[in-house]
Amino acid sequence: MIKTILNLFGSVGNKSLKFIANIGHFFIFCFSAISWIFRPPWYFKKILLQVIDIGYFSLPVVGLTTFFSGMVLALQTYNGFTEFNSESTVARVVLTSITRELGPVLTGLMVAGRIGAKMAAEIATMKVTEQIDALGTLGTRPMQYLIAPKIIASVICLPFLVFVGNTIGILGGYTIAIFKLDFNPDLYLFATLDNLQWIDLVQGSVKAATFGLIISMVSCYFGFNASKGAEGVGYATTVSVVVSSVMILTSTYIITALFFG
Amino acid sequence: MKKRKIKNIILDVKDLKKTFGNNIILNNINFNLLEGESLAIIGASGSGKSVLLKNIIGLLEPDTGSIKINSTEMVNLPRRDKENLLLKLGITFQHGALFDSLKIWENIIFKIQNQQKISKIDGRKLALSIIKRLSLKPEILDLFPSEISGGMQKRVAIARAICGNPKILLFDEPTSGLDPVTGSVIDKLIITAVKTIGASAITITHDMASVSRIADKVILIDKKTISWSGTPKEMLVSKNLKIKEFIKSTNPKLFS
Numbered sequence: 001m002i003k004t005i006l007n008l009f010g011s012v013g014n015k016s017l018k019f020i021a022n023i024g025h026f027f028i029f030c031f032s033a034i035s036w037i038f039r040p041p042w043y044f045k046k047i048l049l050q051v052i053d054i055g056y057f058s059l060p061v062v063g064l065t066t067f068f069s070g071m072v073l074a075l076q077t078y079n080g081f082t083e084f085n086s087e088s089t090v091a092r093v094v095l096t097s098i099t100r101e102l103g104p105v106l107t108g109l110m111v112a113g114r115i116g117a118k119m120a121a122e123i124a125t126m127k128v129t130e131q132i133d134a135l136g137t138l139g140t141r142p143m144q145y146l147i148a149p150k151i152i153a154s155v156i157c158l159p160f161l162v163f164v165g166n167t168i169g170i171l172g173g174y175t176i177a178i179f180k181l182d183f184n185p186d187l188y189l190f191a192t193l194d195n196l197q198w199i200d201l202v203q204g205s206v207k208a209a210t211f212g213l214i215i216s217m218v219s220c221y222f223g224f225n226a227s228k229g230a231e232g233v234g235y236a237t238t239v240s241v242v243v244s245s246v247m248i249l250t251s252t253y254i255i256t257a258l259f260f261g
Numbered sequence: 262m263k264k265r266k267i268k269n270i271i272l273d274v275k276d277l278k279k280t281f282g283n284n285i286i287l288n289n290i291n292f293n294l295l296e297g298e299s300l301a302i303i304g305a306s307g308s309g310k311s312v313l314l315k316n317i318i319g320l321l322e323p324d325t326g327s328i329k330i331n332s333t334e335m336v337n338l339p340r341r342d343k344e345n346l347l348l349k350l351g352i353t354f355q356h357g358a359l360f361d362s363l364k365i366w367e368n369i370i371f372k373i374q375n376q377q378k379i380s381k382i383d384g385r386k387l388a389l390s391i392i393k394r395l396s397l398k399p400e401i402l403d404l405f406p407s408e409i410s411g412g413m414q415k416r417v418a419i420a421r422a423i424c425g426n427p428k429i430l431l432f433d434e435p436t437s438g439l440d441p442v443t444g445s446v447i448d449k450l451i452i453t454a455v456k457t458i459g460a461s462a463i464t465i466t467h468d469m470a471s472v473s474r475i476a477d478k479v480i481l482i483d484k485k486t487i488s489w490s491g492t493p494k495e496m497l498v499s500k501n502l503k504i505k506e507f508i509k510s511t512n513p514k515l516f517s
Binding site for chain 1: 315319344352358359361371375376
């Protein structure tokens, strides 16, 4: 009995130590990756390719998600607020919810699923097929050649994607308000623009850039440390999406608290 | 190849020891490679051959011991100096390790392109000249690695390794997973590559036929250390039980 309890404590302790060690490795990796961003040579072609992949090819999925979210938000808000005769605040609620929270978070989660998984799988495959080892022996630093362009592109593209996502989300709300809920188009638009605040856009951009950093760092970290062949690639991909998503939701609270807490 | 003039020591490994945790992988490894010499390293799977190679190319750091390339100590060398030293080596990995996102010609000139600015036209020309030297088809230049066979990928990996005329070529199981005919083609390619650029070579292999074709000297890694060394001819008549067993199991005809 005592031996079983001791084994249980041992196992928990061992896993806790491993977890703490992994966090330490992750931060060392982040520090190293960021330091390589500022050192020449910069691989502009690789950065551009990443910008196209992240910024351009993510537009459809981000657009669709935020458009329907805006629609749902307008509909739900209207249904709820009708009980208090506050239908006039629908435009404001849609605008604030999307620019402050839904736009950045949904964009972040979509990009984590699309780009984060791709980054992790690509780097993990390179790792298990010795391509990363080969890079190191061919006069190239893998951190600088592989990781830095992904981080730079993610941090640049996410604010752009969030801006586009916010606009499309607000348009989704507008569509429902005008065509289903019979709002006056001019009044709705005026209410939206009147309630638009710089702080919301700044906060959204800060969140977006942070999410870009999180997604690229986490995905590259798990990809870079992948092992065990195909199974390792699968694990790196899954865990990078899960961890990115959790970190996005955690950091959005911290940033909101910093701006509005 | 075997008549090549033997010169100075280009790689010197002394008292190398490597452990992973409490597990000793390599212990008391001593050997050297002469200029123009072709050395084959044989040993059972998991005996530490690839670990030894990774120590030589700086991907792993030995616990103790010394690795000198051209009299320069590799162990604990600052990163920048190590990178410069590594440029003198040409390495092919077990599965080719070609970069999936680059075309074949871009793979071949990758090292040169990182060292100096080279135009697309010049780069392609350089890649073409290298694959011609290795008698490969120019049509593959604009393909991606996924569009060519495994055997062809290994040949391209050899082309990439010799680009920039390195002083030492290292081949990690170049014929593994290939049919005997393709394996023989790879061996010829290795001999041609070594001859063409006048480099020394280290080949890690299980293939005894390959050893007899490409090596001037053979070392056997067994029980974490070098348990036998000699020429391929000496290997065939060796009384060492491990060597006998190894030859018998991999190529009985060669032994008889």
